[in-house]
Amino acid sequence: MYKVYGDYQSGNCYKVKLMLSLLGIPHQWHxxxxxxxxxETSAFLAKNPNGKIPVLELEDGMCLWESNAILNFLAEGSEFLPKEPRLRTQVLQWQFFEQYSHEPYVAVARFIQLYLGLPQERRAEYEGLHKRGHKALRVMEKQLQLTPFLVGEQYSIADVALYAYTHVAHEGGFDLGEYPAIQTWLKRVESHPRHVGMLD
Incomplete structure (x- = not known):
């Protein structure tokens, strides 16, 4: 059985949890x-020398890390990862977007507010993160005005990757009220029969 090392409130860890649920794969959570x-312990660094979560440990003891890489591994051969090269590249495009243009702003603002309690010394940083975070949300809104999912008609790991922190963006001070297409998309993702919530 797979083992997942993570934090239930982490969006990056939630990506893995959601993907495992969508695929119906049993696992143990640590x-x-x-x-x-x-x-930072030696035991954890033996699993991921980069000292970050999540980590997916396979049955043979091999450990995979970086949330979007894990998504690609889990989704291989499933409906959540297109085989057609252009669609598959679009999935990767959104995953890179998530890691470089979305997560560093939306997730970090959430960390400062939810985990750290919005300390005064990080207030200016927090406000700067909002400017870049809203830029990322506008990119998503534009796409989701055109297609039901980020890559056309099919729910994919691109949606899993970006749903994780977008659905809790309000915990970082982002008001999603100005993004109706994103709100509709969030409900569409949540309507999947094997959907599981972050804290479920």
Whole structure:
């Protein structure tokens, strides 16, 4: 059975949890407390030398890390990863967008507010993150005005990757009220019969 090392409130970890649920793959969850340095122990670093969660440990003990890489591994051969080269490249395009243009702003603002309690010394950084985060949300809104999912008509790991932090963006101070297409997309993702919530 697969083992997942992660934090239930982490969007990156939630991507893996959601994907496993969508695919109906049983797994064991091992909670990791990042604030108490549990990703810096020698035992954890043996699983991921980069000292970050999530980590997916396979049955043979091999460990995979980086959330979007794990999504690609899990989704291989399933309906959530297109075989057609252009569509598959679009999935990768959105995954790179998530890691470089969305997560560094939306997720970090959420971390500052939810995990750290929005300390005064990080207020200016927090406000700067909002400007870039809203830019990313506008890119998503534009696409989702055209197609029901980020890559056309099919729910894919591109949606899993971006749903993870977008659906909790309000916990970082982002008001999604100005993004009706994103709100509709969130409900569409949540309507999948094997959907599981972040804290379920």
């Amino acid at each position: 909670a990791v407390d990042i604030l108490n340095g549990e990703t």
